[in-house]
Amino acid sequence: MKKKAVLNNNVVCQTRMTAIKDTMGILSGKWKFHILGTLIRGEKLRFMDLLREIDGIGTKMLSKELQDLEMNHLVKRTVFNTKPVTVEYEITEYGKTLSPIIEEIANWGIDYRNKLHKRSEIAV
Amino acid sequence: MKKKAVLNNNVVCQTRMTAIKDTMGILSGKWKFHILGTLIRGEKLRFMDLLREIDGIGTKMLSKELQDLEMNHLVKRTVFNTKPVTVEYEITEYGKTLSPIIEEIANWGIDYRNKLHKRSEIAV
DNA sequence: ACCATTGGTTTCCTTTTGGAAACTAATTTC
């Protein structure tokens, strides 16, 4: 008789797993957190502003990631009919609901660094 | 005069960005959340148990991801001198500190699905 | 005339990630 999965074999776990997959899919890639973090702090920013703020990102990635975020209603894109065109990006109200996640992740990371330093003082 | 970054150009923001990079680096990849989630619920599990619990994962990935997690002190690996060998994996106390993050991410994902359903009823 | 600026797109290339299958070696079970 073969053994089978038991722990993950119920609806609650499956739902949670799918939920985690959804969230992480939306926040996937090297730049999403940087873009969201910058927009949460910065109100309205233009494409070139973001390019300057986010160190290391290129136009291709910025453009692509902004499209992803816009599709998921986390970022709003507004085009102004100036010449040359002006485009403003801002975080949506829905996008702001990601703040607690970003906070938790940032705080855990800060704690992690601190623990590494303490450990190296004692253990080496 | 060239424009320069202003928002992300202070120590607090840089620290937070690094912290986020650290956390997400540790939790990177397709399987980390699944492994951690399973171990948080499951107390002690053996390699083959995890292989059965986590749907779709293969031996290579499971082995590699467990090594990553062990290196970061999130998972403890214990070898028993039986024949053939028995190996038990369990979450560490430190690993449990990731629970709030996992909870936030799971809950946001559940909300996201609910909003999608509501939206499709009204808009489409 | 020429360069810079706006907000991108496209192409090409490299790196990273992940999966399938074969293999290890010792032991128990049929």
Added chain:
DNA sequence: GAAATTAGTTTCCAAAAGGAAACCAATGGT
């Protein structure tokens, strides 16, 4: 004697992710 189980490692391959540079059109500045 053959097969299954334990816990993995290794190799080979395909797909995805990401970066650099060139290019677009329209306009403003020197």
